[in-house]
Amino acid sequence: MNKKFPIEPFHEYVIVKPFPPDAVSDGGIIIPDSFKERMNKATVTAVGEGLKEKSIKVDDAVIHVKGAGTLIEHNKEEYYIMRFTDILCRVEN
Numbered sequence: 001m002n003k004k005f006p007i008e009p010f011h012e013y014v015i016v017k018p019f020p021p022d023a024v025s026d027g028g029i030i031i032p033d034s035f036k037e038r039m040n041k042a043t044v045t046a047v048g049e050g051l052k053e054k055s056i057k058v059d060d061a062v063i064h065v066k067g068a069g070t071l072i073e074h075n076k077e078e079y080y081i082m083r084f085t086d087i088l089c090r091v092e093n
Contacts, residue, residue, distance in 0.1 A: 005058075007074060009048040012084040014056065016042035016064065017077065040066045041091070042080070051084055062087045 009015050019041045044060045056062070064087045069080030 005046040007046060007072065007079075007081075009046055009081055010050075011048045012050040013048045013081055014044055014051065014084055014087065015046040015072070015079050015081050016062065016069070017045050017079050018042045019061075040064050040068075045079060048084075054084065056084065056087065056090070061091045063089050063091060 005015065007015060019039050041061065041063050044056060044058055044062060047054075047056055047058060064082060068086035069082030072079050072081055
C-alpha cells in the first residue's frame with residue numbers, strides 16, 4: 001500500500017483488513033454466505049504511533065485472536081481496529 005490509510009489508530013492499536021472467507025471447504029463443499037465465518041488472518045493497514053518502533057508494519061499478513069477488534073467501514077470495505085496484543089503472529093502471504 002503506497003498511500004497512507006486515512007484512518008490513523010492511536011497508541012498501540014492497529015487497523016487490519018481481513019482476508020476474504022473461503023468459498024469452498026477443504027473437502028470441496030461450497031460454503032453459503034450465511035455459514036462463512038470471519039477469518040482471523042488479515043493484512044495490517046495502519047499502525048498507531050506507539051508501534052512505530054515495533055516489529056509490525058503496514059502490509060504485514062498477520063493472524064489475530066479470533067473475534068478480536070471493532071468493525072469499522074471505509075469506502076464500503078470492512079476493517080477492524082484492535083490492540084497490538086491481539087495479533088498472534090506474522091505470516092508469509
